[in-house]
Amino acid sequence: MRIDILAVVPELLESPLQHSIMKRAQDKGLFEVVVHDLRKYGVGKQRKLDDYQYGGGAGMVMMIEPVANCIEQLQKERTYDHIIYMTPDGKRFDQSDANYLSLQENLILLCGHYKGVDERIREHFVTKEISIGDYVLSGGELAATVVVDAIGRLLPGVLNDETSALSDSFQDNLLAPPVYTRPADYNGWKVPDILLSGNDGKISEWREDMAYKRTQERRPDLLED
Ligand code: ADE
Numbered sequence: 583m584r585i586d587i588l589a590v591v592p593e594l595l596e597s598p599l600q601h602s603i604m605k606r607a608q609d610k611g612l613f614e615v616v617v618h619d620l621r622k623y624g625v626g627k628q629r630k631l632d633d634y635q636y637g638g639g640a641g642m643v644m645m646i647e648p649v650a651n652c653i654e655q656l657q658k659e660r661t662y663d664h665i666i667y668m669t670p671d672g673k674r675f676d677q678s679d680a681n682y683l684s685l686q687e688n689l690i691l692l693c694g695h696y697k698g699v700d701e702r703i704r705e706h707f708v709t710k711e712i713s714i715g716d717y718v719l720s721g722g723e724l725a726a727t728v729v730v731d732a733i734g735r736l737l738p739g740v741l742n743d744e745t746s747a748l749s750d751s752f753q754d755n756l757l758a759p760p761v762y763t764r765p766a767d768y769n770g771w772k773v774p775d776i777l778l779s780g781n782d783g784k785i786s787e788w789r790e791d792m793a794y795k796r797t798q799e800r801r802p803d804l805l806e807d
Contacts, residue, residue, distance in 0.1 A: 590695040594723035623648035641697035668722030672711030677752035684736035693722030759792035
């Protein structure tokens with residue numbers, strides 16, 4: 583799978599993509615993430631990316647030309663399944679979106695900046711709009727790293743059995759149960775006996791019960807879905 587990220591501040595994407603599981607996935611050739619600096623497509627000598635909005639009002643708008651030129655260049659090289667605009671007024675991202683996107687071949691993520699991108703980019707190029715939550719970030723780059731991480735860890739071969747994505751919270755609309763490791767007794771704070779019992783059936787049952795209980799307490803809305 584390949585993801586092209588179009589960014590105004592590409593530096594913001596560097597660290598999250600170059601460490602840990604994301605790095606391993608790219609090193610193994612399971613996942614290719616290519617970051618494009620939109621400034622290279624900027625207009626004129628100044629490589630301008632933004633301009634005043636028609637009709638007046640505070641805040642600059644991302645211009646069409648740099649974004650359109652970058653997207654069109656990429657489209658000459660391959661076909662994209664989706665061109666996704668990262669924006670606070672997009673669809674709220676969740677695990678089912680991550681599952682769906684992880685099955686695609688080629689994606690473009692466009693990171694918004696300033697007051698947002700000229701609406702005509704959204705009308706003529708963008709096929710999906712994603713928000714990572716009801717708050718406004720200074721740009722779409724950090725949101726894009728969240729989406730890339732959530733997708734990348736689902737690709738076959740990226741995680742090993744122990745970190746399998748199947749037991750993650752949200753995969754079956756349930757939060758994950760509590761987990762413990764050694765020591766079994768820390769200053770009198772004990773690990774539940776059942777987890778030390780060696781009885782796999784009982785342990786599975788306990789985990790399911792705890793996942794359900796935790797979901798009911800913290801996120802009852804998930805059980806309604
Ligand atoms: N850009 C700014 N805020 C954002 C958000 N909450 N989600 C996605 N992109 C954004």
